[in-house]
Amino acid sequence: MRRLGVHSFVWTDGKTQGGLEQALEQSAAAGFQLIEFAYLRPELFDLDALAKRAQALDLEITVTMGLPAAADVSSEDAAVVKAGEALLANAVAAVRDVGGTRLGGILYSAHRKYDAKPTERGWNNSAAAIGRTAGVAKDAGVALVLEVVNRFETNLLNTTAQGLAFLKDTGSEDVTLHLDTFHMNIEEANPAAAIRLAGPKIGYFHIGESNRGYLGDGVVAFDPIFDALLDIGYANDVTFESFSGAVVDEALCLACGIWRDTWTDSMPLAQHAKAFIDLKLGEAERRRATNARP
Numbered sequence: 001m002r003r004l005g006v007h008s009f010v011w012t013d014g015k016t017q018g019g020l021e022q023a024l025e026q027s028a029a030a031g032f033q034l035i036e037f038a039y040l041r042p043e044l045f046d047l048d049a050l051a052k053r054a055q056a057l058d059l060e061i062t063v064t065m066g067l068p069a070a071a072d073v074s075s076e077d078a079a080v081v082k083a084g085e086a087l088l089a090n091a092v093a094a095v096r097d098v099g100g101t102r103l104g105g106i107l108y109s110a111h112r113k114y115d116a117k118p119t120e121r122g123w124n125n126s127a128a129a130i131g132r133t134a135g136v137a138k139d140a141g142v143a144l145v146l147e148v149v150n151r152f153e154t155n156l157l158n159t160t161a162q163g164l165a166f167l168k169d170t171g172s173e174d175v176t177l178h179l180d181t182f183h184m185n186i187e188e189a190n191p192a193a194a195i196r197l198a199g200p201k202i203g204y205f206h207i208g209e210s211n212r213g214y215l216g217d218g219v220v221a222f223d224p225i226f227d228a229l230l231d232i233g234y235a236n237d238v239t240f241e242s243f244s245g246a247v248v249d250e251a252l253c254l255a256c257g258i259w260r261d262t263w264t265d266s267m268p269l270a271q272h273a274k275a276f277i278d279l280k281l282g283e284a285e286r287r288r289a290t291n292a293r294p
Contacts (some may be wrong), residue, residue, distance in 0.1 A: 005034030005239035051099035066111025175205025213262030226284035
């Protein structure tokens with residue numbers, strides 16, 4: 001594991017420059033080395049100021065997003081797919097301009113509950129669009145990672161196996177998977193086995209509890225997950241993600257079904273998450289060392 005991060009939605013709804021700058025300060029104060037932002041529209045935020053403040057705080061920046069229906073690259077409508085590619089290209093540029101190194105999330109479809117299964121044409125449209133976007137991202141020095149999420153937030157990539165098949169269809173070696181314990185807990189029969197299946201194709205990892213709240217207060221089995229991450233030699237970043245109606249905006253509440261306040265005070269939540277992840281990683285390392293002894 002390289003850096004331990006925290007999603008900016010732990011601190012702010014992300015609507016103002018001041019809120020994002022405060023999120024940078026609080027993330028560093030809580031001991032994180034990375035912050036994850038939602039898509040930063042250049043016309044709304046001073047990306048250069050954010051980049052400079054993050055650099056001063058020694059914070060890496062990652063950006064994640066989901067596509068709107070009008071820019072769904074898994075659509076069968078060529079105009080909608082074209083709009084999606086344009087949005088992805090703009091997002092890549094914003095990540096570059098804010099000093100970030102990674103664009104992740106639901107980049108391959110709209111972020112919503114679909115009413116039907118994906119079509120073969122829609123899958124192929126999406127894979128082709130992501131393959132082309134991978135070239136744009138590589139030229140910008142930005143890694144492209146596709147988040148595998150639950151059935152209520154996309155109809156395209158719900159399991160790691162689907163994600164691996166999709167990567168192959170993009171025709172690009174420059175795209176990897178973004179796995180998330182919250183989503184895996186819903187969709188994978190065995191999350192640890194899914195991690196081992198993906199192996200080096202995992203480019204980013206989210207730690208989140210089944211109830212979106214405090215780690216350890218839900219039903220996610222974290223010990224096998226950390227064991228699996230060590231087994232595959234995972235060396236990329238890990239970010240804590242948690243949503244509460246007390247902080248996130250209405251649009252995200254609607255998209256993710258955040259109907260209650262899973263917590264109200266950000267700093268204790270973040271500090272607990274960092275301590276929990278450090279603890280679980282340390283326990284996994286000790287188990288691995290013990291099992292390696294002759």
